Amino acid sequence: MSEHHISTDKTLLGVGGALLVLTILTAVVHYAHLPQPWSIIAAMFIAVLKASLVAMFFMNLFWDKRFNAMLLVSSVVFFLLLIGFTLLDTLFRLPPTPAF
Amino acid sequence: MANHSSSTSHSRFLQHHFVDAEQQFDAAKMGMWIFLVTEILFFGGLFAAYIVYRMLYPELFSMAAEELNVLWGTVNTVVLIGSSLTVAMAIKSAQKNQVKNIAINLGITLLLACIFMVIKYFEWEHKFHLGIFPGEAYSFEGIDHPKASIFFSLYYLMTGLHGIHVLIGMGLMIWLLKRSLQGDFNSEYYTPVEITGLYWHLVDIIWIFLYPLFYLIH
Numbered sequence: 001m002s003e004h005h006i007s008t009d010k011t012l013l014g015v016g017g018a019l020l021v022l023t024i025l026t027a028v029v030h031y032a033h034l035p036q037p038w039s040i041i042a043a044m045f046i047a048v049l050k051a052s053l054v055a056m057f058f059m060n061l062f063w064d065k066r067f068n069a070m071l072l073v074s075s076v077v078f079f080l081l082l083i084g085f086t087l088l089d090t091l092f093r094l095p096p097t098p099a100f
Numbered sequence: 101m102a103n104h105s106s107s108t109s110h111s112r113f114l115q116h117h118f119v120d121a122e123q124q125f126d127a128a129k130m131g132m133w134i135f136l137v138t139e140i141l142f143f144g145g146l147f148a149a150y151i152v153y154r155m156l157y158p159e160l161f162s163m164a165a166e167e168l169n170v171l172w173g174t175v176n177t178v179v180l181i182g183s184s185l186t187v188a189m190a191i192k193s194a195q196k197n198q199v200k201n202i203a204i205n206l207g208i209t210l211l212l213a214c215i216f217m218v219i220k221y222f223e224w225e226h227k228f229h230l231g232i233f234p235g236e237a238y239s240f241e242g243i244d245h246p247k248a249s250i251f252f253s254l255y256y257l258m259t260g261l262h263g264i265h266v267l268i269g270m271g272l273m274i275w276l277l278k279r280s281l282q283g284d285f286n287s288e289y290y291t292p293v294e295i296t297g298l299y300w301h302l303v304d305i306i307w308i309f310l311y312p313l314f315y316l317i318h
Contacts, residue, residue, distance in 0.1 A: 004125075006195045007188065016185035023177050023311075027170065030316040043312035051305045058188045059301045065126070068133045075137040079144040083151055090152045 005063035015057040022050050113289050125291050132295040136302050139265075143306055146258050150313060153250055163243050164251035165317035167232065169223065173315030176219050177307065183212035184304040187297045190276075194290035202293065203280040209300070210273040213266055220263055227252070255314055262310060265303045272296045 026046040034042060056062040061069045118124035154161050186209045193201035231239035234256040238249035276296055279285065285293055 004195060007192055009189075009192070012185060012188050012192065016181060019181045019184075020178060023174065023181065026312055026316060027174050030170065030312075030318065033318055039316075039318065043316050047309050047312050050308045054184060054301050054305050054308070058184050058304075059298055068130060071130075071133045071137050072140075075140040075144075079140060079147070082141075082144055083148050086148050086152060087155070091155065 005060060007057065007060070011057060015053055019050055019053060022046050022053075113284075113291075121288065125294070128291045128295055129298070132298050136298060139302060143258075143261065146254070146261065147309070150254050150258065153254065157245070157247055157250065160243075160245045160247055160251055161317050163245055164248060165314065167227070167230075167240075167243070168255075168315050170315050172219055172223055173311055176216050177311045179212050179216045179219070180304045180307050183209045183216070184301050186212065187300050191290065191293055191297050194285050194293050195287055197287040199280070199283060199286055202285055202290075203277060206273055206277045206280055206293075210270060210277065213270045213273065217263065217266055217270070220259065220266075224256075258310055259314070262303065262306055265306070269296075269300050269303055272299070 026043055029042045029046070030039070033039070055072060061072065114121050114124060118127065186205045190202050190205035190209065193199075193205060227233075230242070232252050233239065234253040235249060238252060240248070273296070276293055279292065
């Protein structure tokens with residue numbers, strides 16, 4: 001199985017270090033108390049960045065067969081469809097049911 | 101058959117219905133990815149519930165999140181990232197035939213998973229002490245909001261389901277550790293380490309989202 005990509009220590013430790021820095025960064029941004037829409041946008045942006053690093057370099061999708069990456073992307077697409085259609089309902093209920 | 105069995109690099113774990121070890125490895129890995137897709141959609145239902153309730157009661161989420169300890173949430177994030185790193189190191193060790201390092205890295209991963217669960221236990225224990233229970237059992241008076249229990253029901257469901265995944269992961273790590281000490285894994289065969297690693301990284305990714313969604317709200 002010589003054609004499997006073998007990550008170097010440098011890559012793995014670099015990605016681990018980047019994840020650590022981004023974790024500290026997201027906590028710092030939290031304490032900076034950005035105005036409302038921006039604090040959640042910043043937190044989610046950093047979370048997506050961290051998740052992408054894990055998926056690409058720890059889960060090896062960057063070097064792997066594209067099919068596996070396609071599976072991951074398709075699950076995200078269906079997740080967004082789930083949220084999208086749910087919000088089309090719950091955001092436009094007038095008036096919201098009291099017991100909901 | 102004589103011709104077949106004399107071919108090179110035959111792992112004793114190669115099952116006869118696969119052409120070669122490479123095909124077996126790829127099939128196992130793709131199977132794991134398909135399982136991970138179902139896991140993402142499984143958690144996705146809870147994330148959708150979270151989004152709906154946060155949009156309905158944004159003020160509740162900022163009030164209730166005060167009860168969560170940002171420091172312990174951050175420590176647990178670092179612990180899980182560290183455990184993902186050691187799993188990746190275990191796979192690298194297997195690929196490089198450094199058989200001893202597989203077990204060492206898996207052992208550290210197991211230890212970090214234990215630390216994560218111990219911290220989680222003390223966080224939950226503290227909330228139970230205050231009367232913060234999920235659903236109807238909620239009896240905490242400290243949050244002035246009629247729907248306060250909704251936040252904590254989501255908190256317990258999502259961190260609880262994640263915690264169950266960590267516990268299952270710990271069981272898998274013990275199994276991998278045992279097998280690696282038996283000398284089952286090397287550069288020719290490490291499929292169980294690889295696909296358990298994928299599972300463990302997904303559990304890490306889910307926590308990467310739970311951390312800002314519950315701890316970092318103001």
